[in-house]
Amino acid sequence: MALARKTKDQIIQNIFFLTALSSIIALGLIMVYLFLEGLPIFEKVSVTNFLFGDYWYPTSDPPDFGIFPLIAASVAVTLVSSAIAIPLGVMTAIYLAEIAGPRSHDFFKPIVELLAALPSVVIGFFGMVIVAPFLQETFNLATGLNLFNAAIMLAFMSVPTICSVSEDAIYSVPRELKEASLALGATRWETISRVILPASLSGISTAVILGMSRAIGETMVVLMVAGGAAMIPTSLFDPVRPMPSSIAAEMAEAPFRGDHYHALFAIGIVLFIFTLIFNIIAAHIAEKHKQVGAATL
């Protein structure tokens, strides 16, 4: 009987192990495929010319495979959207964790989470039909489909991520710290800005980086509202074409296993490396500054 119990336990353990393994296998297969399909382009164009070339004319004869304008666009859009989303997300998190009473907390929290549930195509459509004409009229621009519009829409999408991860971080600051600060006569604002924020900084940094990695990989929104000009942006209101939108727009028509097809997969590799770096940094910060009780502060 004891043996049967043990066997049963073992079987269940193995099932769970295999389940956990499946996501690793899936990731591994996708990576292998990505690299197999992307690397052949580097027989035609050097890595330097690919990454730093100024012109993206994959179907011309002879073709140009320079993705620097696309990388610049992705970086610019991510930075601008972070500049909008970080203050919004972090301040909302502070409000929810420290200031709001239970009733307003229960009111705001689900709404912020609902924002995360909005399909990206809906956000993109909103940006295209409402925000673009508004921006064009207000700032008298040539076009409302531009870097700034895309950054606002992406900020919408990363605020929930930044907010909920930051809130967890702030929430996990030990109670003693806060109480000690208040007991020493610090005001509530002093407690938040001098004690709670520094104590939860690592968690907030993780939140910010996760939010950024969501913004850089987002496809539908930038395809719809970023404008799509393959130029290095010189102003906040220039139309740009981030990497994911080029892949999404061109993949369907690219000749199978042709140079263009391989080049699009190579953009995928670059994008993958970007998000990988973001995630490694996030994991590193989280690990290094792990908050273990009040003593580590």
Place this chain on the structure above:
Amino acid sequence: MKKIIALFALAMLIAGSAFAETSITVNGSTTVLPIMQKMIEAYMKANPDVKISLSGGGSGNGIKSLIDGSTDIAMASRAMKDKEIELAKSKGVEPNQIVVAIDAIVPIVHPSNAVSAVTLDQLKKIYMGEVKEWKELGGEGPVVVISRDTSSGTYETWEGLVMKKARVFPGAMLQASNGAVVQAVSKNKNAIGYIGVGYLDASTKALPVDGIMGNAETAASGKYPISRDLYIYTNGAPKDAIKKLVDFVLSADGQKIVKEAGFVPLTK
């Protein structure tokens, strides 16, 4: 009433079991898609025993799936490239090209734009980024150039017939479909774009090119400078069920549908 339903169900069952074998897949260009969609609706109404599944993933995609055998008919808004034909032959597929309709690509602007005509040469300069202000053509405001993704058939035709080896400048904005171009131009008073004549509606204004308005007559007669053939490809000469469908597409009834879809029918 019950009896009728039962009879109907029985008939369906017999029909289903007797002819369930016939199914055709069609895949490819989104430009040809609206034509084939209407074709297939009409064809299936007349031939309920044939099951046709249609999808539009782009010309390249359609040709790709013809080569790997996952589709019977590929729709394409461009002729197959030599490389693709080579690859097809190496896999034992003999691409057979059939012209099904003619497409005319028209430049469109916002209805409020004062410009009412362009020349082929002006279009080329606009898309090279040399014309920056509408003032040069009699309008006002900056020119916002909207182009298609570089791998679409529409872009390729535009590049071939308008740009003539020159490149569309990098500042041109990209939209991924005919519908998206219409949407973007109708929302921006400075914009110019180009679309298949079948997508033209009242939300934008089409411009005549070199004095000729792009429409069915001018494209069929070859007078309109920006027009092209649309194709379907089969593996070898079409046979059996596929032949019947292709014959229908090329018949007078089929070509009437081409016209209804906003494209130009073949004249024989």
